[in-house]
Amino acid sequence: MFSFDALLTQSEILNTIDEQGNRYIAKLKDNQKHLKEKAIKTIEEFNQPTDRVDDEDSYLTENNKRVSRKVEVFQNKSADLVMYHENFQNIQSLIKVTKTLTNAQTGEVTISTQYLMANFKTTAKEFLQKILQHWRVETYHYHLDMLTEEDDHIAYKEPFSIAILRSFTVNLYQLFLNENKDKKVLLTGKTTMADIKRNALYRDDFSVQLIESNYID
Template sequence: MTNTDNNALEKVFRQYFSNYVKKENVAIDGKWLNGSDANGQYTNECHKAILNILDKDTKIVFGHKFMAKNKANEISALKQAFDEDNLFSDEGQIFSFDAIQTQTEILNNIDNNGDKYIAKVKGNQKELKNKIIETIDDLKTPIDSYSFEDLGLSCGKKYVKREVEVFYSKSMDIAMYDDRFNNIKSLIRVKKTLTDPKTKEQTFMTSYLIANFRTTAEDFYNKIISHWRVETYHYHLDMLMEEDEHIAYKEPFSIAILRSFALNLFQLFHNAHKDKKLPTGKATMAEIKRTCKYDDYFTAQLFEQEYV
């Protein structure tokens, strides 16, 4: 791998998976490449990072951006991604971001291009967050709300209930004026309640998001929840592909692309055969990988089968 051209490998990767993604709902998030620096195995400052661009509908990563100076330059990497030709759809898409990517230039460029965004706002944008809270307090009553209670245990083996509230004034084209942002049409408040099944102790959390379009609270809920699929992708990279266990300071980006390639093949098979039984059990992501280890014919199917 020493002489691998990262950009050439990335070009092949994008061409291969471009046929399998819709690019209607896109999540973007960065990830550390632990073990990517020979002199910094135990410090994040020396690790490189990669920006994964995920199609939320198919759960497939269709592009990467490389961050040689760790996640500190995640914003510049994201800007470069938006400047690239043919990476995103010309027909428009909805982008979702974590708070670190809620930047004026990024969101305004998305809006100017006719695309849509949902962006989380946290304490690192204190002024913007306070303004959102004040505006919501003035509006008082949400335009629409939707709640969902997950009957399965998640978030630290707790019951989770989420309520999404959408705020804006029906008499105005924007939900809140801010001279830094072009077009904030919806303010979104998400109330999250965690309940311990044993002690019944409850923990309450509230988060805020902005969007440059309007839709129902239920639709916002689904789009916000689906953003976490990029975190699930990162979880599979760590658990299935054992990314954090490998020292890869020689061409770490090329190895990261190959891991994404394999994981995408697992995901495509899983999308098409969720109810299929493999020799060792149900077609989970873990069982798909396990079957590849001893069945060459099955592995060949991952490359040869048409999923579109």
């Protein structure tokens, strides 16, 4: 199964995947105005979702915000297609994901909504699992880029070794964050991934502390 963020939601790619008998889940882009608008209007015609699930495994981000998600799936029970579009074939499921961020300190709540489509039918729970799997990969690549500047560096020599070192670095930062998230142990006073990187960049003693920590057996 293929999953795509907004950048790759293109008709040629998705139609080719579908024609080859593979599955996809694709996020609807804001710059694909007519596609997204039609999906939202189609969803609004339903009295209720075909299936829905609330993510029970909410978690705290490094910015001390609790994250929870609600997934609603809309499908045509009497036919394969839930929506026709002249450029995209075989749209069988429309998915609405409502993400709620709650600031653990102030109680402030921020709600955002994303829409996706898929060329197959399954339960809301399974869609949630597949979406979370994709977002975990995206989050990991985001950290690789932000913390190790992966996108700005081309490794012509030993690229696999460099990739391993980058992953090793991000994992060290994450382990330190997990242990010290609510503690003021850095000179900057904060314990975020960005501050861990900043301290490791300018403090050799801190870098040595990370490497010699009990995280590594």
